[in-house]
Amino acid sequence: DGGITQSPKYLFRKEGQNVTLSCEQNLNHDAMYWYRQDPGQGLRLIYYSQIVNDFQKGDIAEGYSVSREKKESFPLTVTSAQKNPTAFYLCASSMEGGVYNSPLHFGNGTRLTVT
Amino acid sequence: AQSVAQPEDQVNVAEGNPLTVKCTYSVSGNPYLFWYVQYPNRGLQFLLKYITGDNLVKGSYGFEAEFNKSQTSFHLKKPSALVSDSALYFCAVREDTGFQKLVFGTGTRLLVSP
Numbered sequence: 001d002g003g004i005t006q007s008p009k010y011l012f013r014k015e016g017q018n019v020t021l022s023c024e025q026n027l028n029h030d031a032m033y034w035y036r037q038d039p040g041q042g043l044r045l046i047y048y049s050q051i052v053n054d055f056q057k058g059d060i061a062e063g064y065s066v067s068r069e070k071k072e073s074f075p076l077t078v079t080s081a082q083k084n085p086t087a088f089y090l091c092a093s094s095m096e097g098g099v100y101n102s103p104l105h106f107g108n109g110t111r112l113t114v115t
Numbered sequence: 116a117q118s119v120a121q122p123e124d125q126v127n128v129a130e131g132n133p134l135t136v137k138c139t140y141s142v143s144g145n146p147y148l149f150w151y152v153q154y155p156n157r158g159l160q161f162l163l164k165y166i167t168g169d170n171l172v173k174g175s176y177g178f179e180a181e182f183n184k185s186q187t188s189f190h191l192k193k194p195s196a197l198v199s200d201s202a203l204y205f206c207a208v209r210e211d212t213g214f215q216k217l218v219f220g221t222g223t224r225l226l227v228s229p
Contacts, residue, residue: 006158042220042221043219048216092159101147101209103149104149105161106151107158108156
């Protein structure tokens with residue numbers, strides 16, 4: 001079955017440590033996204049990538065970094081510079097390739113807790 | 116810049132009754148509009164989208180949405196609610212000019228009582 005796999009489902013880290021969240025898709029989608037979800041705030045875009053080896057900052061990129069070395073993979077690193085990293089992180093992908101009305105497909109998320 | 120408003124944090128409805136979850140949007144040009152549903156500790160699932168054409172869009176699980184350009188609204192509806200419809204619903208908008216970010220509303224929690 002095609003889909004998006006995020007791992008791990010739950011992640012616990014101490015303050016000051018960097019942590020990397022994994023996102024892999026086998027949908028052959030061009031575009032990939034990272035969103036952060038906090039209660040009552042909806043989804044906020046962290047980074048997105050339209051194509052391999054290229055990515056852009058979203059609305060709340062400070063304290064985060066990404067890479068897009070392979071079409072299938074778009075890992076997100078939460079650095080120690082992120083002031084409030086505890087949140088639910090969602091990865092998504094979409095077909096794009098000039099088709100801008102294709103829906104996003106989401107993974108099941110990683111819940112990060114930093115203490 | 117595009118934006119989405121979901122004016123209700125929560126909607127309560129009895130099973131078997133019709134339901135409406137409201138959404139209004141703002142874009143400079145023409146919108147692509149989407150509805151997604153989220154169950155606890157899961158990702159979002161796509162329900163339906165409006166691109167162009169017929170103002171009434173039908174989607175998954177018996178849901179439909181009505182696009183109203185003059186009121187800039189895209190309300191989600193279902194004729195008869197099920198308890199299993201209880202979840203968090205998100206409206207999202209994207210402008211139809213090239214690659215644009217998808218902007219989400221803050222979500223509306225739907226609670227269907229037996």
